[in-house]
Structure formats: structure tokens, C-alpha cells
Amino acid sequence: MSRGGDAMTKRGGLALAGLAALLVSEGWGARAASAQESNIERRMRSEPKGAEPRPEPSGGPAGDKRNPGRPRTPPPAKKKLIPAAEPPPPAVEAPPKPLDILVTVNVPQAEIFIGEKSVGVARRDQPLKLQLPLGVARLSATSEDYLPFSREVEIVPDTKRLEIALDYDVSALFARYENPRTTGLVTAEEWEALIDTANRHIEAGDLRIEYKALALLGQGQLALRVGDTASAIPRLLEATRLVPSSSIASHALGEAYLASGQPADAAAAFQRAVAANPVLPMAHYGLGVALLRQGQARAAVTSLERAEALGYAPPELPLQIARALVAQGAYGAAIDRLRPLMLSPSVDTLITLGDAYAGQKKADAARGAYETALQRDPASPLPPARLGELFFRAKKYQEARPYLQRAVELDPDGRLVNAAELRTMLQKAVGKGKK
Known part of the structure; x- marks a missing residue:
């Protein structure tokens, strides 16, 4: 079909649509006019008019003749948003109660620290009672003459006791022993502390020979203090075998030999001590005494005066030098050495003084010194x-x-x-x- 035909068809369709709309409108108008006419005729005839359709109530003002529209459906009421309830906070657990713990020490007394805070003093016979929370704590302790102790410990519910074992300060002990001014101040308790330290390390599996030698040295020193040379000599001898360079062990062995009446063995031990430590004054002193007992007076004087020069001045030193001088025939020098001791002379001093006078052929003076000694003892x-x-x-x-x-x-x-x-x-x- 041609384009012209299509256009005519479209125009024809539109005309039909308009015609249909007109017919519909005219039909509705005819019915309205007929209904109006019927109402007029009824009024002229005084006939009651037929019931008119009752208008639906309207929300508008009276007299509003417009057909009411479709009643509006009220919008649904807005729901009030109720905020969601927040979950309750988790219950806070009460911290665990601290534990009652006893802190024990192996020393006469020690100051105890938790962290850097001092918390009290524990004693060997009186533990320190602490309240400590669970967890890890830094436990420390200090005590005079002992090395500081510090270690982290874990406190668990089963913890009842914390044991602190401090090591004796061996270096400080040896320094006091080697010092001529303090060597006589070393006590038996200090040697016992040395033994305790050495034995604890040995029992813990530390098999270094130094600890065994320390234990033997301490045991030998304690035996020597009570005059038990039979027990002291083998222990000190073994200590010197384990640590040949120990001047202290060799010196102690020499002392034990002297006390047992073995001056030759004592001299050999003192010579080893001097070789290990040439400035150990006690070793020179012991060597001088051992040589004097062997009749080597001149060498004895040399060793004794060397000890004196190094600062070792025990009360017996002038007496030992005087004895060596008497043995050499230096009687006047011997008497001069004895003069400072005459304010309160011992029996040995009086005997040596009498020997010096006898050497000078002063029999009466010698007799007076001997008789005074006899009265004293x-x-x-x-x-x-x-x-x-x-x-x-x-x-x-x-x-x-x-x-x-x-x-x-x-x-x-x-x-x-x-x-x-x-x-x-x-x-x-x-x-x-x-x-």
C-alpha cells in the first residue's frame, strides 16, 4: 500500500474515534434532558418526585455540589521506633585475692624487694610473710657479705613459699683474708658460709673443681681453728692439688703443717703460696717461722722482715724476729725488738729475753727473766x-x-x-x- 493510502487510513481512524466520542456524549446528554423534563412534569402535576439519589456525605462545606472524590485513606500511623536495647556490659570479675607466701633466706638476714620496692626483711630463723598476686614478679634480696640475688618468679595458686639462697661473696672474703689488717678478723661463720655456697652449687650439678676446692678449703680452715690438723691437712692438700695457683690454700696448708710440727713441709707450702702471690704477707711470715724452726735463722729473718714490710704486724712478729736474731747471735738487736713487748710480756717474750741476756753472759738478768716467766706460767x-x-x-x-x-x-x-x-x-x- 502507498504512503497516501496509509495517511488516509490514519485520518479515517481518527474521524471514527471522534464520531464515537460525540455519540457517547450526546447519549448521556439526552438522558440527562429526559430526566430533567420528567421532573418538571411531575412538579406541574403536583406529583411527588421520585427519590433522588442521596449524595454521599462529604467532608467539604455544605452547598458544595461537587461530587465527592474517593475518600482518602489516612496514611498509616508511623510506628514509633523503639531503640534496640544495648546488651548489658559484661560482668567485671573481681581480681583474685593475693596469696599469703613465706619468703625464706639462707643468711642471717636479708632485705627483700619486689621489683624495686623494699617489702621487708627476712631472717634465717624468721621468714617474711607477703601477700602477692598471681603472675610473674621480680624477687630480689641483698645481705651484707653476700652477692645480690635477683630472679623472676611465677606466682601460681599453689605457691606457698619462695626460697632465696644467696651466694657468699667469696672474692670479698679472700680480699679480707689476704689483707694483713683484716686477716685476723675472718670468722669461722664466714668459712661455714663459704662451704654452704660451694656445696649448694655442687648439689645443683655444678661440677667445676673451683667449688670442690672451696668446700675443702673451708673445711680445712674450720678444722685448723680447733686444732684438728689430722683432718685439716688432707683437705687442704687436696684443695691445693685441685687449684695449685691458690695462695690462700697453700698458706692454710703451711699453717696446718706448722701446727702439726712439720716445719719442712710447712716451708714448702709457704714457698708455693709466695710463688702464687709474692705480696701475701702472711705467707712470708709463715715461711720465716718454718725456717726458724729448722735452724735457718738468717733466711728466717729475711722472710719475717719482708712480712713486716708488707704491713703484717701480728703481736708475735717482733718475738719471732727476736728469736731469729738470738739464733744468729745478734743479742742486742733481739733485745731492741723485744722492748715494745715488755709492757705486758708473755712467757715466750720473757724466755726470749732471758736467752738474749744469757747470750750476752748476763746470767743474773737472764735468771730474772726466766723466774718471772715461771711465776707467770x-x-x-x-x-x-x-x-x-x-x-x-x-x-x-x-x-x-x-x-x-x-x-x-x-x-x-x-x-x-x-x-x-x-x-x-x-x-x-x-x-x-x-x-
Whole structure:
């Protein structure tokens, strides 16, 4: 079909649509006119009019003839938003109660710290009671003459006791022992503390020979203090074998040998101590005494004066030097050494003074010194032995006999005097007296 035909068709369709709309409108108008006419005719005839359709009530004002529209449906009421309830906060758990814990120490007393705060003093016989919370804490302790202790510990519900074991300050102990001014102040309790420290390390599996040597050294020192040389010597000997460079162990061994009457072994031990520490004054002193007992007076004086020069000045030093000088025949020098001791002389000082006077052929002065010594200590065999010898050499045999007899009776085994020589003198004095 052509474009013209299509246009005509469209125009025809529109005309039909308009015609239909007109017919519809005219129909509705005819019915309205007929209804109006019927109402007029009724009024003229005085006929009641038919019921009119009742208008639906309207929300508008009266007289408004417009057809009411579709009643509006009120919008649904807005729901009030109720905020969601926040969850209750979690219940706060009460912190666990701190635990009652006893802190024990292995020392006479120690100050205890938690962190950096001092919390009290614990004693060996009185633990410190603390209240500590669960968790990890830094536990520390300090005590005089002991190394500081510090360690982290974990506090758990089963924790009842915390044990603190402090190590004795071995270096400080040895420093006091080697110092000529403080060596005499070292106590038995300090050697016991040294033994305790060494044994704890050994029991914990520390097999270093130094700890074994320390334990032996302490045991030997304690035995030596009570005169038990039979126990001291093997322990100190083993300590020097384990640590040959220990001047302290060698010195202690020399002391034990001297106390047991073995001056040659003592001299050898002191010489090892001097070789390990040439400025240990006590070793020089012990060597001098050991040499003097072997009759090596000149070498003894050298060692004793070396000890004096190093600052070691025990009360016996002037006496030992005086004895060595007497043995050398230096009687005047010996007396000079003894003068400072004469304010309160000991029996040994009086005996040495008498020996110096006897060397100078001053028999009366010598006798006076020996008799004073006898009055000071009647139980000592030395004064009667010296008096007996003095009278015997002066050929006063009757005066010599009772003194020689007394000396032998007081020391029959010859520990302090030459008992065999005294018996020989006594026999000669008895024989001379009969003539």
C-alpha cells in the first residue's frame, strides 16, 4: 500500500474515534434532558418526585455540589521506633585475692624487694610473710657479705613459699683474708658460709673443681681453728692439688703443717703460696717461722722482715724476729725488738729475753727473766728448762737438778723442750752432785 493510502487510513481512524466520542456524549446528554423534563412534569402535576439519589456525605462545606472524590485513606500511623536495647556490659570479675607466701633466706638476714620496692626483711630463723598476686614478679634480696640475688618468679595458686639462697661473696672474703689488717678478723661463720655456697652449687650439678676446692678449703680452715690438723691437712692438700695457683690454700696448708710440727713441709707450702702471690704477707711470715724452726735463722729473718714490710704486724712478729736474731747471735738487736713487748710480756717474750741476756753472759738478768716467766706460767716446761740449763752451764748442779727434773716431768714427750737433752743434763747433774 502507498504512503497516501496509509495517511488516509490514519485520518479515517481518527474521524471514527471522534464520531464515537460525540455519540457517547450526546447519549448521556439526552438522558440527562429526559430526566430533567420528567421532573418538571411531575412538579406541574403536583406529583411527588421520585427519590433522588442521596449524595454521599462529604467532608467539604455544605452547598458544595461537587461530587465527592474517593475518600482518602489516612496514611498509616508511623510506628514509633523503639531503640534496640544495648546488651548489658559484661560482668567485671573481681581480681583474685593475693596469696599469703613465706619468703625464706639462707643468711642471717636479708632485705627483700619486689621489683624495686623494699617489702621487708627476712631472717634465717624468721621468714617474711607477703601477700602477692598471681603472675610473674621480680624477687630480689641483698645481705651484707653476700652477692645480690635477683630472679623472676611465677606466682601460681599453689605457691606457698619462695626460697632465696644467696651466694657468699667469696672474692670479698679472700680480699679480707689476704689483707694483713683484716686477716685476723675472718670468722669461722664466714668459712661455714663459704662451704654452704660451694656445696649448694655442687648439689645443683655444678661440677667445676673451683667449688670442690672451696668446700675443702673451708673445711680445712674450720678444722685448723680447733686444732684438728689430722683432718685439716688432707683437705687442704687436696684443695691445693685441685687449684695449685691458690695462695690462700697453700698458706692454710703451711699453717696446718706448722701446727702439726712439720716445719719442712710447712716451708714448702709457704714457698708455693709466695710463688702464687709474692705480696701475701702472711705467707712470708709463715715461711720465716718454718725456717726458724729448722735452724735457718738468717733466711728466717729475711722472710719475717719482708712480712713486716708488707704491713703484717701480728703481736708475735717482733718475738719471732727476736728469736731469729738470738739464733744468729745478734743479742742486742733481739733485745731492741723485744722492748715494745715488755709492757705486758708473755712467757715466750720473757724466755726470749732471758736467752738474749744469757747470750750476752748476763746470767743474773737472764735468771730474772726466766723466774718471772715461771711465776707467770708454772705449768709451762720452758722456764724450768731454761733455769736448769743456766745453772748447769754455770756448774751449779744442785740448783740445776730440781729445774731439770720439773721440766722433764712437765713435757716428757719433748713437744716444747728437748726432753732427751734435759735428761742427759739431769743425769750428769745428779752424778756431779754425788762427788
